[in-house]
Amino acid sequence: MAAPLALLLGISLALAPPLAQARSLRFVTLLYRHGDRSPVRAYPRDPHQESAWPQGFGQLTQVGMLQQWDLGQSLRKRYHGFLNASYNRQELLKFPLSPCPRYEQLQNETRQSAEYINKTRQNLQTHRLLLPPWVTPDVMTQLKQLKDFGFEFLFGIHQQMEKARLQGGVLLAQIRKNMTSAANASAPQHLKLLAYSAHDTTLVALQMALNVYNGRQAPYASCHIFELYQDDDSNFSVEMFFHNESGREPFPLTLPGCAQRCPLPDFLQLTDPIIPQDWARECQVASNVQDTELIVALAVCGSILFLLIILLLTVVFRIQSQPPGYRHVSNEGEEQP
CATH class of the missing domain: 1.20.5 (Single alpha-helices involved in coiled-coils or other helix-helix interfaces)
Incomplete structure (x- = not known):
């Protein structure tokens, strides 16, 4: 009895469909904002000039250092098992933009828009440093609203799609290129995670281009995450997350027109309109x-x-300067010999 049972079991296993390959993380792109830092400059009568900041203007404070540490711990926990336990320079990696005259022209046009004019007409610290008496809670609220409006001015309000192509679309083009390369790699690649260290403007430019911006300034040490997965059917999909609060899991972002787990071909198709084809030419002022x-x-x-x-x-001068010479005269009326 045991032999036939074993034979039947073997036949059943042979005829059974192969087990599906588990979904796996293949590549990650991070764009994170720096932590809390000192002001880059002071207004003329600011009682706290550069000497009030131990590291000087524009440098991370102790709060900012802690925020960056917390972000690092969060990312280490999230990608445990995906990255090496110790740092590997081949698994980790900034992004400049040259002046763009067309984008500057769009900014000037935005200043002429009704929304911008109305907002500006309506609106003509921490670290144990005492604030001046005029800095009331209402003033701080108003300043925060103006700060958020400043991002709308930079990347929205007027010709948002074209602004996206000239700003956030440039970075997104590189991110798409990296993900496509990772998906097309025939063998596992060494580079697993690409990290861009940037500013709030960079984050907002990218999120405005993707149309996932929530209208508020990106917090210190916040991080936009792109994760590329190979699904169990061997196709690839993209998931986006936004880490904007220490101690909490990043919340998912959904590209308009797609599911949160967006198939890579759909992700590329939906973002095509905001990718510049010739950035240098598009930057020219028409x-x-x-x-x-x-x-x-x-x-x-x-x-x-x-x-x-x-x-x-020349022709007229030559005709007028030509000397009189023989001219043929009709012989009509002349007597015949």
């Missing part, structure tokens, strides 16, 4: 390009007209 072309066209037409006038005057 009016300047048109003016240059007009000037060149006028110069060419003017040169041709000048040459035609010279040619005409």
Whole structure:
């Protein structure tokens, strides 16, 4: 009895469908804001000048250092088993943007928008440093609202899609490229996690481009997370999270038009409109390009007209200066011999 039972068991196992491969994390991109820091400058009558800050202007405070430490601990816990227990320079990694005249023109146009004008017409510290008497809770609330509005001014209000292509779309293009490379790799790659250290403006620019911005300034040490997974059907999907509070799990972000677990092809298709194809050309101010072309066209037409006038005057001068000579006269009426 034991032999037939073993045979049946073997046949059953052979005919059973293969076990599905478990879903696995393949690649991570992080964009995080620095921690709390001292002001970059002081207003003229500020009682707390640079000497009041131990590390000087624009440097992390002890609070900021702790915030960065907490973020690191949170990420270490989240990616335990995915990254090495000790630091590996091949598994970890900043991003500049050159001046963009077209984006600056869009900013000037935004200043002329009704929303911006109305807001500015309505609105003409911590670390154990005493605040001036005029800094009331109402003033602080108003300043915070203006700060949040400042991000809307930078990346929204007017021509948000074009601003996204010129700002957050540039970073997103690189993030997409890295994820696509990781998905197309035939063998597991050494680079597992890419981290960009940035400012609140960088975070907001990216989230405005993705249309997931919540309208508030990104907190210190907050972090936008992209995770690329290989699903059990061997396809790839993207999940986004936002870590904005120490001690709590990052909350999920959903790209409009897709599920929170967004298939990679859908993610790429939905974000295509905000990816610049030729950033340097798109940054050119259209009016300047048109003016240059007009000037060149006028110069060419003017040169041709000048040459035609010279040619005409030359012909007329030659005709007028030609000496009188023999001219044929009709012989009608002459007597025949």
